[in-house]
Amino acid sequence: SQQGEEDPQALSIQEGENATMNCSYKTSINNLQWYRQNSGRGLVHLILIRSNEREKHSGRLRVTLDTSKKSSSLLITASRAADTASYFCATAPRTGTASKLTFGTGTRLQVTL
C-alpha cells in the first residue's frame, strides 16, 4: 500500500515559474527521497534528505522535511518544459529490514512554454 499522499495530484505551470509539491507520510523514517518519472519510463532519483536534516538543495531543487508533521516539500525553481514529469516521494523505514521504499501517489507536473 502507499505510504502517504502527495499534493497536488496535478500541477500545471508556465516555464520559468516555480513548482512546489508536498508529500505526507505515516511512519517513522530513516530518510525521504524524491524521484522523477517521465511518461512510461523508469524512475530517476533526484534527492535524498535524512531524518535529521531539515532542508537540502541540489541545483534547482530544494527539499524540506518536517518530521514532526511527517511531511516534505519539493520546490523546483525556474521550471523548464523538460521538467514535465511525475514526481514521487518515497520513504525508507527507520526500523525493520533495510529493504523497501514506500512511495506516495505522485504529482503530475506539466510545464508549458
Added chain:
Amino acid sequence: DTGVSQDPRHKITKRGQNVTFRCDPISEHNRLYWYRQTLGQGPEFLTYFQNEAQLEKSRLLSDRFSAERPKGSFSTLEIQRTEQGDSAMYLCASSPSGRAVETQYFGPGTRLLVL
C-alpha cells in the same frame, strides 16, 4: 550502459499464460528490488534480494508470482496463470549494501498487458 536493464520492455499475453521478466542490476550492487506500478499510482514493493537470498516478500506477491536471483546477479520474475489484474508496469531497482535504504537505481520497466 552500466544502468539497470530489463527485458522485455513490453509484453502482451493472454489470460492464463505464464510470463517471465528479467532484470540485470548494476554489477556492483548487492541489493535488488521488484516493484509493481499501476496507472496513476506510485510503485508498490513486491520483493527484495540481498545477493541470492530473497529477504522480504510483499503480500501483493501471491503464490502465482515467483522471483529468483540464482547467482546473485540477474533476477527473474515469473507470473503464472496471468490475470487481467496483473496488467501493470513491473520495475526493477538495485542498490549497494548499507545499513539503511539509500538511493535505488531503477530500470526502464516491463509493461505487461494481460488480455
